Amino acid sequence: MSLFKHAQFASRHLGIRLWWKSKELDFVTGPVCTSPFNTVRASSSLPDKKKELLDGGPDLQDFISGDLSDKNRWEEYKGNLKRQKGERLRLPPWLKTAIPIGKNYNKLKNTLRNLNLHTVCEEARCPNIGECWGGGEYATATATIMLMGDTCTRGCRFCSVKTARKPPPLDPNEPHNTAKAITEWGLDYVVLTSVDRDDISDGGAEHIAKTVTYLKEMSQKILVECLTPDFRGDLNAVERIALSGLDVYAHNVETVRELQRHVRDPRANFDQSLSVLKHAKKVKPSLLSKTSIMLGLGETDAQVYATMKEVREAAVDCLTLGQYMQPTKRHLKVDEYVSPEKFQHWENVGKELGFLYTASGPLVRSSYKAGEFFLKNLIEKRKLETQ
Numbered sequence: 315m316s317l318f319k320h321a322q323f324a325s326r327h328l329g330i331r332l333w334w335k336s337k338e339l340d341f342v343t344g345p346v347c348t349s350p351f352n353t354v355r356a357s358s359s360l361p362d363k364k365k366e367l368l369d370g371g372p373d374l375q376d377f378i379s380g381d382l383s384d385k386n387r388w389e390e391y392k393g394n395l396k397r398q399k400g401e402r403l404r405l406p407p408w409l410k411t412a413i414p415i416g417k418n419y420n421k422l423k424n425t426l427r428n429l430n431l432h433t434v435c436e437e438a439r440c441p442n443i444g445e446c447w448g449g450g451e452y453a454t455a456t457a458t459i460m461l462m463g464d465t466c467t468r469g470c471r472f473c474s475v476k477t478a479r480k481p482p483p484l485d486p487n488e489p490h491n492t493a494k495a496i497t498e499w500g501l502d503y504v505v506l507t508s509v510d511r512d513d514i515s516d517g518g519a520e521h522i523a524k525t526v527t528y529l530k531e532m533s534q535k536i537l538v539e540c541l542t543p544d545f546r547g548d549l550n551a552v553e554r555i556a557l558s559g560l561d562v563y564a565h566n567v568e569t570v571r572e573l574q575r576h577v578r579d580p581r582a583n584f585d586q587s588l589s590v591l592k593h594a595k596k597v598k599p600s601l602l603s604k605t606s607i608m609l610g611l612g613e614t615d616a617q618v619y620a621t622m623k624e625v626r627e628a629a630v631d632c633l634t635l636g637q638y639m640q641p642t643k644r645h646l647k648v649d650e651y652v653s654p655e656k657f658q659h660w661e662n663v664g665k666e667l668g669f670l671y672t673a674s675g676p677l678v679r680s681s682y683k684a685g686e687f688f689l690k691n692l693i694e695k696r697k698l699e700t701q
Contacts, residue, residue, distance in 0.1 A: 458505040458541070459492055461525060462518045466509035468579035472568070472608065474641035480513050484521055493528035496536070503690045504529070505564075507541035512581065517543055519551035523558035530559045537561045537690055539604070547586045549593045556594040556601060561693050562632075563594040564604040567625065570617040577611055577646065588628045595629050600696075602670070602689060604632040609657075611638050612649040618660065622667055632671040632689065635660050636678040652676065 465481035466473075485491075496504050506525060511518040519542075526538050539562035545551035556563055569577045571584045591603050605625055609618065618635075625633060635657065640648050657674045664672025671688050 458507055459496070461488060461492065461506060461508040461522055462511050463509060467512040468510045468581060470568070470577065470579045470582070471646045472577055472611070472638060472641075474645065475509060481509070481511065484511075484514070484518065489521060489525040489528050492525050493532050496529060497532040502535060503537045503539070505539045505541060508543060510543040510579075512546060516551050516554070517545035517548060519545060519548075519554045523554050526555070526558040526560050537693055539564055539689070541565065542590070544582055544586050544590050546581065547589060549589070552590050552593045553597045556598045560601070562602045562604055562689055563591070563598075564606075565590045565594075566606040567621070568606070569608055569611055570613045570621040571624070572617050573611055573613055577608075584624075588624070591625075591630050592628050602631045602693065603629065604634070604689075605630050606634040606636070608638040609635055609652045609660075610648050610650045611646065619663065622660070622663060626667045626669060631669065633664050633669050633673075634678050635664075635672075635674040637676040 460475075462484055463481055465476045465478050467477065467479065467481065469477045492506070506522065508518060508522060522540060522542065526540065529536055529538055538560045540555055540558075540560050541564040542552070542555055544565065565587055567584055567587045568574075568582075574582070574584050587605070591605060594601055595603050607618070607621060607625075622633065637652055637657075638646075638648060640646060654676060657676060657678075661672050661674035664674065670692065673688075
């Protein structure tokens with residue numbers, strides 16, 4: 315079928331508006347029409363604005379080559395960044411990421427499936443999965459392993475992880491299998507996180523601590539970060555993990571104080587999260603502590619600053635700030651897409667407040683490869699200073 319007939323078929327039978335530009339043809343089809351002669355309008359009859367878009371847009375060779383990089387600068391983006399009532403915002407160009415592919419990505423995914431392990435990268439639909447699993451700028455493929463299964467007892471309105479009142483029982487082999495898999499990957503920095511398990515007396519603290527212990531026994535060089543639940547404020551559970559041999563204790567406050575009840579499960583709150591972070595540092599002062607804040611949920615600048623200030627006053631060492639992205643239509647809508655320039659502003663504020671490390675950007679997440687690269691160097695430097 316000729317190129318012209320393909321276009322006619324699409325217009326008549328698929329009911330779409332087709333814009334096409336190539337060296338052989340230059341036409342635009344209008345709404346669906348029964349006559350093939352009426353479906354083609356000469357581009358000369360188009361309004362000047364549409365002519366400009368057609369002339370400056372991608373041509374057939376661009377589609378064939380796959381080179382569809384945005385020709386406009388991010389700061390020239392004209393779409394709405396602040397949601398109006400009843401509106402769903404379109405994704406701005408700086409939040410669009412590549413489809414995950416590659417040997418490292420496939421190898422890592424297959425290993426996880428074979429050992430019945432889960433990652434927050436997949437369960438929470440992280441946009442950076444292709445970069446982290448595939449190797450990316452920092453060469454080592456990394457994954458954030460999610461312990462205690464893939465089902466959480468809480469229902470935060472921003473999170474896409476499955477929920478249930480009583481998830482399946484813990485896999486007693488998971489700590490050893492996890493440590494074995496990570497050791498075989500040859501990683502030098504790993505992040506362990508978990509679902510909330512309010513159905514277990516200690517919230518799963520012993521299970522997490524065992525995983526860290528196994529990891530350290532199998533590889534002395536590996537650095538371990540744990541991104542933990544709040545354990546309903548049980549400080550004994552926090553202490554068990556803080557003293558398990560890990561290097562970085564992370565727990566996320568998630569959002570500003572004023573939006574906690576709107577965003578998080580009612581069993582979580584800002585003060586409870588701060589108490590977790592404070593206690594981890596109290597029982598082991600040499601630990602690096604870390605937390606994360608999502609932006610774009612309706613917070614004000616004053617609220618973000620106050621939250622950062624409170625977190626720093628709790629002796630938290632590292633802070634990450636990233637864009638909230640709605641995982642499904644059942645979850646909270648994005649209230650605002652924060653610009654890269656505003657994220658840079660918050661990174662500067664973090665430095666002024668005295669955080670050892672502040673990662674702030676649209677695609678930054680609490681477990682993010684560039685941050686792990688920095689923390690690895692910081693921990694190793696500290697170890698050398700104490701020798």
